[in-house]
Amino acid sequence: MRFGEEHQELRTAVRSLLAKYEGAAAWGPLTRQIGVAGLAVPEEYGGAGCGPVEVHVVMEELGRTLAPVPYLGSAVLATQALLAAGDTGLLPALAEGRTTGALAWAENGSWRPEAVRARAVRGADGWRITGVKDHVLDGAGDGADVLLVAARTEAGLALFHVPSGADGVSREAHTTMDLTRPQATVRFDGAEARAVAVDGDRVLAHVRDLACTALAAEQVGAAERCLELTIAHVQDRVQFGRPIGSFQAVKHRLADAFVRVESARSAALGASWAAASGSPDLSRYAAVAKSACSEAFSAVAGDMIQLHGGIGITWEHDAHRYFKRAHGSSQLFGSPAGHRDRIAEAVVGPRAAGATSLA
Amino acid sequence: MSSTEKFRSEFRTWLRSGLTGEFAALKGRGGPGREHEAFAERLAWERHMAAAGWTCVGWPQEYGGRGATLEEQVAFHEEYALADAPARVGHIGEQLLGPTLIAFGTDAQRARFLPGIRSVDELWCQGYSEPDAGSDLANVRTRAERDADGWSVTGQKIWTSLAHESQWCFLVARTGRGTRRHEGLSYLLVPMDQPGVEVRPIAQLTGTSEFNEVFFDGARTGAENVVGVPGDGWKVAMATLGFERGVSTLGQQVGFRRELEALIALARRNGAADDPLVRDRLARAWTGLEIIRFNALRMLDGAAAGAPGPEASISKIYWATWHRELGELAMDVCGAGGMLADGAPYDLDDWQRLFLFSRADTIYAGSNEIQRNIIAERVLGLPKEARA
Numbered sequence: 001m002r003f004g005e006e007h008q009e010l011r012t013a014v015r016s017l018l019a020k021y022e023g024a025a026a027w028g029p030l031t032r033q034i035g036v037a038g039l040a041v042p043e044e045y046g047g048a049g050c051g052p053v054e055v056h057v058v059m060e061e062l063g064r065t066l067a068p069v070p071y072l073g074s075a076v077l078a079t080q081a082l083l084a085a086g087d088t089g090l091l092p093a094l095a096e097g098r099t100t101g102a103l104a105w106a107e108n109g110s111w112r113p114e115a116v117r118a119r120a121v122r123g124a125d126g127w128r129i130t131g132v133k134d135h136v137l138d139g140a141g142d143g144a145d146v147l148l149v150a151a152r153t154e155a156g157l158a159l160f161h162v163p164s165g166a167d168g169v170s171r172e173a174h175t176t177m178d179l180t181r182p183q184a185t186v187r188f189d190g191a192e193a194r195a196v197a198v199d200g201d202r203v204l205a206h207v208r209d210l211a212c213t214a215l216a217a218e219q220v221g222a223a224e225r226c227l228e229l230t231i232a233h234v235q236d237r238v239q240f241g242r243p244i245g246s247f248q249a250v251k252h253r254l255a256d257a258f259v260r261v262e263s264a265r266s267a268a269l270g271a272s273w274a275a276a277s278g279s280p281d282l283s284r285y286a287a288v289a290k291s292a293c294s295e296a297f298s299a300v301a302g303d304m305i306q307l308h309g310g311i312g313i314t315w316e317h318d319a320h321r322y323f324k325r326a327h328g329s330s331q332l333f334g335s336p337a338g339h340r341d342r343i344a345e346a347v348v349g350p351r352a353a354g355a356t357s358l359a
Numbered sequence: 360m361s362s363t364e365k366f367r368s369e370f371r372t373w374l375r376s377g378l379t380g381e382f383a384a385l386k387g388r389g390g391p392g393r394e395h396e397a398f399a400e401r402l403a404w405e406r407h408m409a410a411a412g413w414t415c416v417g418w419p420q421e422y423g424g425r426g427a428t429l430e431e432q433v434a435f436h437e438e439y440a441l442a443d444a445p446a447r448v449g450h451i452g453e454q455l456l457g458p459t460l461i462a463f464g465t466d467a468q469r470a471r472f473l474p475g476i477r478s479v480d481e482l483w484c485q486g487y488s489e490p491d492a493g494s495d496l497a498n499v500r501t502r503a504e505r506d507a508d509g510w511s512v513t514g515q516k517i518w519t520s521l522a523h524e525s526q527w528c529f530l531v532a533r534t535g536r537g538t539r540r541h542e543g544l545s546y547l548l549v550p551m552d553q554p555g556v557e558v559r560p561i562a563q564l565t566g567t568s569e570f571n572e573v574f575f576d577g578a579r580t581g582a583e584n585v586v587g588v589p590g591d592g593w594k595v596a597m598a599t600l601g602f603e604r605g606v607s608t609l610g611q612q613v614g615f616r617r618e619l620e621a622l623i624a625l626a627r628r629n630g631a632a633d634d635p636l637v638r639d640r641l642a643r644a645w646t647g648l649e650i651i652r653f654n655a656l657r658m659l660d661g662a663a664a665g666a667p668g669p670e671a672s673i674s675k676i677y678w679a680t681w682h683r684e685l686g687e688l689a690m691d692v693c694g695a696g697g698m699l700a701d702g703a704p705y706d707l708d709d710w711q712r713l714f715l716f717s718r719a720d721t722i723y724a725g726s727n728e729i730q731r732n733i734i735a736e737r738v739l740g741l742p743k744e745a746r747a
Contacts, residue, residue, distance in 0.1 A: 001653070002660040231739055246742035251735035258734050259673045266653035267646075288649045340642035347645050348623055352633035 001269045007057050010034070014061040027069040031097025037075045038095025041083070046092035052210065052275035056217040056268065063221030066325050068180040070100045073137030074144065076214045077103040077207060081148050084206045085159055085197035090146055102144030104133035104162075104186050105204065111333050113150070113157055113204045120151040120160060120193060127193040128168075129160060132185065135332070139184035140173035147186070149193065150200055157200030160193035167191065178328035180321065209286040211333050213275050216268040216289035219297040219329055223261045226297075226304040226322050230254065233308055250307060257300045264289075264296035287343050291336035294329065301326040366427065367434040373411060374442040382407065389446030390614075392716030394569035398524060401445045405479045415453050415477045422461055422469060423477040429659055440613035451521065452476035452483035456529050459599045463546075463587045472527075472548070484551070486516040486530025486573060487596065493518070494729045496531070496596065497541040501575060503532035505589070509582040510534075512549055512575040518723070522558045522571040525551055531596045534589055546592035548584040555579060564715045566705040600724075612651045615682065618713065619644055622689055625710075631692045640688050647681045654678075672738050676730040679720040686714035 003011075014036070017029050030036045039054045041047020048054075055076065062071055078101025079094050093099040107115050118131025129151050138144050147162040147169070162169060168191035174183050197203045231254060234245030244250050271289035274282045301323040305312035312319045330336060345351065360368070378386060382404050388396045408414050417432045418424025427435065447453075457476050460469050475481035492498035501514025512532055522528065528549050535543025551558070555578030560568035587595040623641055626632040632641070654674050689710040690697045697714075700707050707715070721727045735741045 001657050231741070235741065243742055246744065248732075248744060251739075251741050251744075252728070252731040254739055254741065255676075255731035255734040258739060259676055262673045263650045263654060263677055266657055267650050269657065270649065270653035285649065288646045292646055292650060337639060340639050340646065343645055344638040344642040348632050348638055348641050349627060351635075351638070 001266075001273050003053075003057070007053065010054060011057050011061060014058055015064075018061060018065045018067055024068050026067050027071075027097070030069060030071075035095075035097075036071060037079070037097040040075070041079060041091055041095040045088050046095040052213060052272045055210075055214050056272040059214045059217035060221030060224075063218035063223075063325075064225040066180045066222065066321055068182070070138040070144070072211070072214060072218070073102055073139070074100040077101070077105070077137065077211055078144070078146060078148055080210050081159060081203055081207045082196065084203045087161070087196035090161070094146065099145040100138060101146035101148060102136050102139040102184075102186075103207070104136045104139065104147060104149040104188075105207075106135045107131070107133060109134060111208060113201050113208075116150050116152055116157055116200075116204075118149065118151040118188065120153045120158060120195075122153070125192075127160060127195055128190045129162065129188040129193045130190055132187050134183075134185055136171075136184045136186050138182055139171060139186050140182060141171045148196070149186075149188065150204055151188075151193075153198075155198065157204065158195055159197040159200045159203050161196050162188070162191050162193045166193075176328065178321075178324040180325060181328055181332075205283070208333060209282050210275060212286040212290035212339070213268070213271040213282075215329055215333060216264070216271055216286075216293035219293035219326070220261065220265045220268045222322055222325060222329075223264060223293075223297040223300040226300045226319075227254070227257050227261055229318070230257070230304045230307050237309075244307075253303060253307065257303050260296040260299055264293040267292040284343060284346060287339040290333065291339040291343075294326075294336045298326040298330050363428070363430045363434055366431040367438055370413065370435055371438050371442070373413065374438060374444060377407065377411070378442060378444060385445040386443040387445070389448075391446075391719070392563075392565045392567060392569075392712040394446070394521065395567050397445070398448065401448050402479065402482075404445060405448050409478045414449065414479060415457060418457060418461065418473075418477070422457075422473050433655070433659060436611070437613045440611070440617065443617070448521070448524070449476065449479045449482055451485055451525075452481070452527075455485060455599050456483050459529070459546075459586065459595060462598060463595050465583075467583060468548075468586065481527055482521065482525040484519050484522040484525040484528045484573075485599075486519060486528045486549075488518045489515060490517055494726060497544075497593070499531050499533055499544060501530065501532045503534050503545060503547055505534065505582070508579070510547060510549075510580050510584070512547065512555070512578045512580065514575050516573040516575070517570075518561075519558075519571045519573045520569055522551065522573050523560060527551060528556075528573065529586070529599075531592050534592075541593035543590050544592040544596070545589045546586040546595040547580060548586065549575070549578055549580045553578055564718070565707060565712055611678070612648060612655060615648055615651065615678070615685070618685060619648055622685070622692055622710075626692045629692070629694070631694065637688075637692060640691075644681070644685055644688060647677075647684075651678050651681060672730075672734050675725060676721075676727050676734075679727065682720045683717045686710075686717035690714045 013034050017033065018026055021029050035048055036058050038047035039050045039058065043049040058071065074094060081103050082091055094101050105111060107117055118129060120127050120129045129149055131151060145164050149160045149162055151158060151160055168189040170187045172185045176183050234250055235243050237244050267289040271285040274285045305319045305323055308317065308319055311317045385397060385400055385404055389401055415423060416425040416427040416435055420426045453476055457473060460472060487496055489499055489501060491500060501512065503510045503512045514532065516530060528551055530547055530549060531544050532547055533543055534545040555576050557574040559572045561570045561572060562568050563570065626637060626641060631637045654677060658674060693710050697711060700711065736743055
């Protein structure tokens with residue numbers, strides 16, 4: 001679980017582009033100059049043929065700057081869903097970054113495949129979808145061109161492609177607490193659709209594992225940046241004639257934060273390497289990584305505010321941006337407790353009768 | 360098959376055939392909080408291992424080891440734990456003094472002491488801590504005077520594991536007059552079986568004694584028994600502490616996994632597993648254990664690449680805290696029954712011992728507070744605490 005030279009080069013390239021282009025303006029250069037959107041796409045579909053470890057590197061870097069680019073929604077969720085489905089026609093455009101994709105998946109605040117209620121019905125002219133999807137990353141009107149939708153058929157869960165501009169689709173952009181990760185609610189009212197996978201349970205379970213793994217890497221990158229900024233601050237900020245970083249109460253808090261960040265990094269690396277090697281234990285490792293990295297990032301972002309003192313609770317300082325991202329990514333794809341519930345199901349055994357599932 | 364897998368399979372086969380007959384009853388015996396258990400039998404078992412060449416496997420071959428790679432050593436510890444083999448009795452000599460002598464000792468010292476460690480004929484204890492010098496090792500007051508016949512040692516050591524079973528002690532003593540802190544310390548090898556040495560057991564919260572106080576009153580050792588340059592023992596002592604945090608901790612997560620699996624089985628049997636809060640804590644413990652394993656794998660990859668990363672400095676604080684929390688969780692799983700120590704005179708079960716003895720994990724080998732200072736100052740580069 002160690003990065004090679006080519007990973008360091010990728011990291012350096014992504015970092016320097018993110019330093020040069022602020023905000024959403026980074027997406028064009030990231031896709032054109034480095035080809036991030038197609039990193040984990042096989043070469044035959046226009047990608048670079050890399051995998052989860054390279055995605056890990058990119059996500060860590062995006063997390064450090066909270067870059068508001070559609071990498072997670074398009075290059076991870078939509079692209080990996082198509083790959084898992086074996087539906088490759090849309091991949092070249094996505095890999096190139098010419099189009100962006102969105103996966104309309106969650107319903108009623110849950111990413112569990114069992115929670116999907118949207119229905120797909122086959123008529124004389126093909127499939128029609130009806131239902132409401134929440135928390136669609138980059139799913140608003142001016143966002144994703146390629147809309148993938150998980151919906152239930154009589155045969156079970158399936159994945160569909162809804163063509164751009166189809167009738168019966170309405171997209172509502174939300175104002176998100178974390179302003180750097182846009183979300184939308186997408187409503188389908190008999191919208192025309194094309195089936196891309198009939199074994200939707202398998203596809204969604206795999207995409208969830210990859211999504212949690214990628215998000216864990218982003219959380220590690222962001223938490224690491226919080227720690228760096230806070231360490232710099234406590235060395236500069238003088239109180240009682242000494243830098244506050246010389247007080248044990250501060251040092252021990254930062255040492256604990258470091259333990260959180262590095263242990264979270266171990267968890268995230270474990271999941272990324274398991275994904276790269278096709279480990280049968282990926283689901284468990286992804287749940288471990290998502291729950292541990294969510295809690296670590298939340299705690300370290302909270303420490304960042306506390307140790308910055310008054311400036312930490314202003315809009316002017318970046319601390320609140322990390323704190324809000326920590327909250328958002330903690331809930332995205334299921335809460336830490338929800339993922340531990342999945343782990344408990346696997347290692348402790350079935351829940352007592354009458355209890356409900358969290359994840 | 361890779362060389363590690365070959366090594367693993369060879370050791371597994373040997374353990375399987377070795378832990379039978381008279382040794383079968385030793386499975387799971389000994390360990391933290393239970394070092395008193397079946398000591399003589401565990402010593403016999405370890406000599407049986409030595410005869411087959413399964414002690415000191417990480418030492419270079421020229422000193423009687425197998426020259427096992429880091430990966431092979433991890434495999435060794437994993438297989439040992441998986442076989443439920445008894446806790447080791449010679450680990451202090453094998454893992455702490457042996458590597459120290461290999462790095463800093465003279466040829467004569469290596470020739471004199473390494474074979475006895477390897478064959479488990481001589482057991483060692485570590486004389487670092489003193490009543491006023493635990494984490495602050497530089498505050499050592501035990502003195503050693505050089506005279507015509509060798510060294511004369513006077514002072515008191517504390518928390519000395521297995522001192523009552525050991526033939527020898529490696530210790531740090533102050534040998535320079537008028538010097539302070541870590542200057543003027545020497546690293547000495549002192550025989551325990553002599554009139555100038557008295558060992559008094561310390562009864563621990565579990566009711567058992569594996570630590571001792573050791574009193575030296577003009578105890579003698581030969582002039583040749585100083586390791587490294589006299590007065591420069593700090594460097595040698597620090598190196599030993601480095602070995603302590605090395606590879607032996609990499610295999611321990613296998614033992615932790617067995618504890619957690621047993622606790623989950625208990626929670627299923629007694630219904631505690633139906634409590635959503637207990638379920639969440641069991642899953643959290645499982646998550647932490649995976650992280651201990653991933654930390655170890657990162658450490659291993661880092662060591663193989665020649666540069667241990669930050670994961671090495673978080674390992675102790677992470678596993679020690681995890682293990683302490685496992686003890687607390689165990690008591691909640693046991694419920695009211697955990698209050699009772701039935702049987703005379705004070706018969707604790709495994710869960711009660713885990714709960715009580717794991718309090719030591721966050722204290723010994725550098726307390727959590729010391730670990731935090733190390734991380735803050737050496738890894739994060741924060742300003743040093745004012746120290747006398």
